[in-house]
Amino acid sequence: MLIFHAPYSQEAAYQQQSPEEMQVEIQKWNHWIGGIAAQGKMVGTEALLPFGKIMRKSGQVVTDGPYTEGKEIVGGYTVVTAASVDEAVELAKGCPIFDSEGSLEVRPIVNFG
Amino acid sequence: MSASSGSNQLVDHLFRHEAGRMASVLTCMLGFDRLELAEDVVHDTMVQALQSWPFQGIPDNPRAWLYRVAKNKALDVVRRENRLRQISSDADYLHQQDVNDAMAQPLFFDEDITDSQLRMLFAICHPAIALESQMAMCLKILGGLSVREIAGAFLTNEETVTKRLYRAKEKIRQEGIRLEVPAGAHLPGRLAAVLKSIYLLFNEGYNSLHPDTLIRRDLCEEATRLALLLAQTPRTQVPAVDALLALMCFQAARFDARIDEDGAIVLLADQDRRRWNPDLIRKGQHYLNGSAEGNALSEYHLEAGIAMLHCVAPTYAATEWPTVLHYYDLLLARKPSPVVALHRAVALAEVEGPVSAIRAVSGLRGLDTNHYYYAILGDLYERNNQPDLARQHYRQALHLTPSTPEKKLLARKLTQL
Incomplete structure (x- = not known):
């Protein structure tokens, strides 16, 4: 699983782009994800909105989460099939998140099969 | 997962162009006083695309997607307001009903x-x-x-x-x-x-x-x-519109040839005419023909006529300068301005020689801070074998222009004198 991290400020700036810049951004991501899909290695992918709730203490405490200025948030994830973490790292290298201040986390999913 | 197709590329400037169209359509529906709201709705729509398209893939009809989402967002706003108005005033509610009816129409038609x-x-x-x-x-x-x-x-x-x-x-x-x-x-x-x-x-x-x-x-x-x-x-669609379009096509046709690889300006006389865009020149001629309907002669007709003569000339020297000058004379009569007179002088120099042109330009007032004025005068003096005066005017132009490419051009001319 490839998990996309970005500072909150980055996420906010992302949404303040001009229509032209947004289109360029979409093209970049589509190109990268399309490339993984073309190799037949795409399993699934979702984007996450930059807000939500964090629940603690058996659900007794519900907060708006760490989604504040300065904090890092998870912007989305992509699940790919790869023989190894190294191969997944290779697939992740062209990810547009590196064009900004974001980072990417590669985690193997436990295979119960 | 629809992201599987690598071929779904967006048309150039789709977002920019659609943002402009949607803002107009929504404002016409919501009312002119709600322009800012329309702009917000458009922005939200684009953000939604930005959040979902990279992951879910670009929709089969991106344009229809944008319009549907924008319209739904606008409808949501109107409905929310309606509920508030319904409580406060029945009259307002009835007015809003018209907006509601407009919004309930099928998706936007191209005509709309x-x-x-x-x-x-x-x-x-x-x-x-x-x-x-x-x-x-x-x-x-x-x-x-x-x-x-x-x-x-x-x-x-x-x-x-x-x-x-x-x-x-x-x-x-x-x-x-x-x-x-x-x-x-x-x-x-x-x-x-x-x-x-x-x-x-x-x-x-x-x-x-x-x-x-x-x-x-x-x-x-x-x-x-x-x-x-x-x-x-x-x-x-009046003749002046066609004339303006013709003018823009002719000018745009020369766009590529006006700047060299180093970003320096290439003057008309030195431009590689093979780099002019023949399609745009043809389009320009098409619109110029269209503009000839009726008796109306606008300044756009004359400017387009001048631009056309440059575009069809095989070389700078072979340009129909007397006709260019004639058009400038007509233009000056319609639009008396020192800037038009200045450009007319360039054509005059080709027809009658630099001396007449220098005389015409020297009498112009109100161009003291115009760098083209000094650059053109410098050029005319250069052609009249008066290097000292040429140098003086080129320096003045160099001093006045804020543009780096123009500074380069003038500096080159000064060293070549």
């Missing part, structure tokens, strides 16, 4: 989209609004450019652009400017104002001293798109 943009164009280019604000509004509302992009295009800062936009919106409110294409006797005058704004927008892109060619092209492209809107609508 064109019509909305035209209405917006006429409202924005109202003579009560300052020209610089008109141009900023055209780019923001109709062109879908951001404040930052507009500031970049006009070599100014975002604050100035924001002020211009604010003033325009205030004027619209104060003057009660209506979102409509004027009819009957009001149309010609208002259309002239619209054409002037489009003409200036194009010139800003074409003659701009901006180092970034791409931004300048965007301005020219947007101006051309707006003129096309007028040309494709029977009500507004």
